[in-house]
Amino acid sequence: MKPFGFERVSKSYGSHRALESMTFAVEAGEIFGFLGGNGAGKTTALRIGIGVLAPDDGQVRWGNQPVGRQEWARFGYMPEERGLYPKMTVSRQLVYLGELHGLSRADARDAMLRWTSRLRIEDHRDKPVDTLSLGNQQRVQLAAALVHDPEVLILDEPFSGLDPLAVDDMSVVLRNKAEQGVPVLFSSHQLELVEQLCDRVGIVRAGHLVACGTLDALRPTEHTRQIYVEVGGAPDSWPADCPAVAGFRRHDQGVLVDLMPGRTENDLLTEAVRHGIVHRLQPFRPSLAGLFRDLVEPADTETNEAGLRTHAPRTTEKDGVSV
């Protein structure tokens, strides 16, 4: 299996720049999550990735080649707006899509039988799609993306509208595909899922890829790390007169503390116990949601960023600002 990626892909709709020189790669067997607010350009990027839209500039690459029509037939795609013929039966639909992707009729039938069983919709094969529950329609949609055994998977919000059971099934399928070496690219709003599933994430804002990397790499680095402390019975401002504290702000039930250079958690602890009962003291690992918020919500200072990884450290600086 070959890696898949974008090379300086740009796209405009009239005067609106939807994508600005986007570059990233999804390695073979890697699950890559696309995060971003509404209108950030995720769907445009995925549509270009699958060949539904042509970029104004740049290339979609698979292996060492720019992708063409023949290769795109080997990709599997699940659009954000689910789309199937409502009056067509599940089996006909899947066989048709399999054939469109270049399978023979017999192979397409086999694949249809395999995937409907695998995704537990075998009882619905002969029903028109619009008589199925929404959850089952989603399963059919996934089957439609997988029926031709794609070598690249691109899914736009695959988890939206799924019940927990279907989320598990979907996750298993994506992992299996990745284990077979398929590069998997998907966008999602469900951050916990992205956190669980993805090897790497890319964060998109206003058509730029503002951050890209493993989750750990995107998190604040050692020298800017913060400590979360929960002290029962203490006033909110207790760290104010602690010598070990460089800055702090309220967070959840407790406070987030920046240590003075040279101080350690022990110094903080000895000071904290004087203010009340210490329930918790742990290094703070911002959730993906926090990261996401910081990266995606437009900050006042930035006007012209080049869409580079260097934005991640900048974000951690913002995290570290004390009140």
Next chain:
Amino acid sequence: MNRPAAEQRSLRPARVRLVFRRELDARMFTKGYLISLLALSLITFGLVMGFDLVGRATSSTVAVCGAPAASFGAAPDKVRLQPCADQTEARALVQDKDVDAAVVVDGSHATVLVRADTGDHARAGVSALGENWVTFHALSLQKVDLDQLARDAAAAAPTTVTVGDAVSTLQLGAAVSLIVILFMQIIGQGAVVAQGVVEEKSTRVVEVLLATLTPLELLIGKVSGIATAAVVQVASMLGAVIAARSLMSEQAEALPGPQALATTVLWFLLTFAMFASLFAAAGSLVSRPEDLQGVMMPVMLLALAPVGVAAAAAAQLSAPWVTAVQYIPPFSGLVMPLKAAVGAVSPAEQVVAAGILLLVTAGCMALAARIYRNSILRIGAPVRWRQALVS
């Protein structure tokens, strides 16, 4: 870098065939389609038969009595003779409207019986019959050899020669109704094309399809599938026309013959291809079926124009402006089969007009493919025609 232009335009027949087959499955093997097929055939059959009856109503029946039938001479055109016993019966027949008029000969005198509402045709017929008998009677009194007279008259009988290219109104009427039916098919099936495109767009299935198909492949497969459904419908209607024709009596010649029908179907296909692509382009502009009416309007008007022109042309098929318009699409698509149906146009003229129509159709398809490609993924407010063309 854009995708190479050649790749965008290249057609893969296997993919087009798949789209075509799906379209047939979705359109033709449905209860609705089969029912409408049956209904249309029946309606056409009924219309043609009704047309025949209207045609027949111009014939009249005249009762004759009191002299041998031969003494009334040959009956005038579309006048049927009915024997009767005497003046009383003849009077009753006329009064009861069993016959339109009667001639009663009483010895050496003839009486013509008519009602106040007897039509001109019957009046002319009955008075001709009366005159015939009077002449016959007078000639008999003169001892003329009537058999010899008949032979001499037959030998010198005038022959009728039709001059100019005016066609009988009956023939023209049949041709016009046939073409109006075909035109209704173009509008009706054109709307189906537009709806099919919107359906794919509104259900978003188009995005899945475009991941494997080029817009042109999808467009061509779709239009040809729906065109096939339309042609089957047209063929069944024409079948009904031919069936009705075989059941009909004297008016049968007024209807276009099989050859003219075949020509008409070819013209229909060409015109349909042109309009179908425009309807598809219109459909791709909107995201919801509710918005369809608005964008279809210009195409509908364009499709209606030829009907008006054809109706005007029917009255004066050989007028110079008609001869010019018969080459201009989309008018040629209706005017040509109209002229062909009544035999007022040569094959060479038809080939030229068909060539022009073919070129324009190809242009329309290219234009439609461009509009389609530019708007098929724009979900939301209807895309303007101009926007879709430029971007």
